[in-house]
Amino acid sequence: MQDLEAELERARELDVATLADAIETIGFECTRCGACCKSEADDPHTATVFPDEVRDVQAAAGAETDRDWRDVARPMPYGLDEDGAGETFEWALQADSCGDCTFYREDDDGTGACSVHGSRPLICQTYPFSVALGGTSQPMGEAVDEAGMVRAHECEGLGRDISRADAEELAGALKARAIRELEEAIDVREAYAPANPEPGATVVHDSEGAKRPDGSAYPN
Structure with a gap:
């Protein structure tokens, strides 16, 4: 069995109650500071988003305005050159001109x-x-706290009381x-095929195959 498949079995066997215990031990309450939605040290916000999640955000916007793929996601910059050309293996939520998540909003009081x-x-x-499993992402830098399989990354909301119900909901999502x-x-690995892009082109390899930045299929 390949390493990723072994890790996937471990992920499927994770016990939500045990994860909730760890979250309660660390403690957390969102303060709505927005730090996790903003650029950091002049680096644009880079939250990973999967193809189906892009479509979910597109659908959620229907009542306000029609959003195309590039309104929601952009190629993850890792692996691309300074002009954004090359091949990468993830999508990131779209960022605004300041580098913050394009969906972040802030009230006059900073909330x-x-x-x-x-x-x-x-x-x-x-x-x-x-969670401390190989093949899973570790957002925004090194862990600053951990309990069991759960790692906590820098956030001003850590260490605050959390209800059991909220801990279990968060554990289920985790x-x-x-x-x-x-x-x-695993699906990216199975779907991958060299795209041989023309000079200056950008290709994103995801679980559905090779795509252009607008989400359309890249020609073989």
Whole structure:
């Protein structure tokens, strides 16, 4: 069995109650500071979003305005040159001209909010936590706390009381994210084929195959 498949089995066997215990031990309450939605040290915000999550955000926007793929996601910059050309293996939520998540909103008093909160990607639902499994992503730097399989990343909301119900909801989303990330990695590996892009082109390889930045299939 390949390493990713072994890790996927481990993710599927994660116990939500045990994850919730760890989250309670660390403690967390969102303060709506917006730090996880903003650029950091002049680096644009790079939250991973999967193809189906892009479509979920597109659908959630229907009541306001029609959004195309590039309104929601952009090629993850890692692996691309300074002009954005090359091949990469992930999508990132779209960023605005300041580098912040394009869906981030801030009130006059500095309180942050997500304009697509009900359809936000799993990585946003679970921040600042991750699970210690190979093949899963570790958002925004090194862990600053951990309990069991759960790692906590820098966030001013850490250490605050959290209800058991909220801890279990967060734990369920954390398990779902770990499974989804590993499934995506395996599907990307299986779907990958060299794209041989023309000079200056950008190709994103995801679980559905090679795509252009607008989400359309890249020609073989």
